[in-house]
Amino acid sequence: MVSLKDVAKRAGVSAMTVSRTLNGNYPVSAATRARVLAAASALDYEPNVMGRNLRAPFNRTVLVAGLGFVESILTGVYAAANELGYEVILMHTRLCNRGDYVRRIRNGMTSGILFMNMMDEEAMAEVGARHPMVQCGSASDLEGACTVTVDEEAAAHDLFSRLAMQGRRRIAYVSATIGGQPPLMSLRREDGYLRALAEHGLEAAPALRFRTEFLREDLTPALALSNRFLRLDPAQRPDAIVFDQNVQAVACVNRFRETGLALPQEIAVASMDDQPINDVIQPTLTAVGRPYEEMGREAMRMLAQRIEGRPLACGRLVFPHELMARGSTGPL
């Protein structure tokens, strides 16, 4: 392996001069510079990041953690990381325990954490208290936390208002829980739900509010719920159902279609989280869209600012959401 010393020897200068030439952070005479560059290039020299990082206060590597890997967010995160010269290390929270988040920072591997739609607020509080952290998608209420989100209350309000304006009268909301507790995100959405219904003189009866545990792949709760709806007397059945989790909404749509229930006439289904699949199923699924790729990009930029200790204009970025009205709810 070619080291700084090898380049120095070949160029007939000290290691320091090579370091300075390559980093360009101190003046070097043109002649020396030329010799150093020639030597480096002749030896095909590549600086070793381990050596460099051992002294630096941070190391341009971040951890991205979440329950699963969200391609759209990852793409944005990665694009920004690439521009900023950062590396991205992956972590799947289903396969790690809480201590692992912190360990990867404390052992010098990474300099900060980006949580991607993470719901475990305790874990985030634990990490955020001591290390650079940014939450992208879902966010906690931590004092001084850096977050990249949309306004969940407003988003829910938009979606539920639209359903009410269509004349729907029994509008149900199926929110997600983590370990039995609703995450902050769902509480915000519930506020929007209640506001929208109140504005239209509708009742948010307890029988219209459901909670299912957030499990990434398991569709059982959504199917059980769908079957429960199907067994109800049509006059009492909700005429609109909104899910926190997109996969659950998709499963519900499919279940209803199998039984011949007419969407969007007899019942509307929608999701609080738009995914690419929603454009492709029949009927297409109405959902709240978020600019995930841009959010990922900004979250990464924000994290870099924090890591490098540069001041942040704003620690809480709120992106505009977009109501993607599609076939599963029908026209206004």
Added chain:
Amino acid sequence: MVSLKDVAKRAGVSAMTVSRTLNGNYPVSAATRARVLAAASALDYEPNVMGRNLRAPFNRTVLVAGLGFVESILTGVYAAANELGYEVILMHTRLCNRGDYVRRIRNGMTSGILFMNMMDEEAMAEVGARHPMVQCGSASDLEGACTVTVDEEAAAHDLFSRLAMQGRRRIAYVSATIGGQPPLMSLRREDGYLRALAEHGLEAAPALRFRTEFLREDLTPALALSNRFLRLDPAQRPDAIVFDQNVQAVACVNRFRETGLALPQEIAVASMDDQPINDVIQPTLTAVGRPYEEMGREAMRMLAQRIEGRPLACGRLVFPHELMARGSTGPL
């Protein structure tokens, strides 16, 4: 930051003794051991990986590169990495140039590369010639390369045979190209296509063979092709179409449905690469399934073997594929 020295001082021993105690690779007296562990735990010591890696011959970090991030493969890769104590660094090949793959190894950041459905064979040859590399999904023909794949010829043969057995007579194959050239994977599939058709006495007329450039998100070529099919005289139109790229098959199904073409009666559509979406669209889409998560896991294990210089039982793992016959092709 707490270092080895701090622990040594507190335990009243040398740094070496602390290192040996924590690594457990040399005998240490029980009494010393207890004192060291107590000190480490009291100081909440975490060994710094940069210091460690600077001396080690490899660093338990790998690069995962591909055109986009495939959740199923990543999940498998990450699970194995986690078991083996490896870190996974991401790279999006659309956002990097070829030199970046090699640079991240040569600068000591990572010790090997795992290519995920990568099609750029030249790039892989360049990397594989000098560094530990494993190809997962698609693979090149490189001498001595480590690959984790399915038998593409057999997979194509299975799918096309099924269509022929259904009585389809004008079976089209839309293969992908990279920079105008078909990747090895498509050539193998083409072999399977030709064999299946020959076995059923069908002609693989040039008018039935199409190529579209592989672009991850762009559906334009698929839609253009679909429209071209729609304009044909039904008697001359293909009665079955198989796509290399799943998104193109999905787009084609949707286009056909919009126009009222009956699937699978008038025309069958299928894909060489099964994705979760295929179970959810209407009609559900027939495709060749691969055990991506397991493939990712084995690819990661293989890469670790290579990095650590341990002998490999077999450098070419071929997993069984599975023909997922669904609604878009109908019953036999």
Added chain:
DNA sequence: CTGAAAGCGCTTACAG
């Protein structure tokens, strides 16, 4: 503008 020294946190190799 350039260099010699010391150090980042750890481990390898040598000595006892």
Added chain:
DNA sequence: CTGAAAGCGCTTACAG
């Protein structure tokens, strides 16, 4: 079983 020395590849801080 334990330790002092040297070194991994780089950079910071001090001197000239």
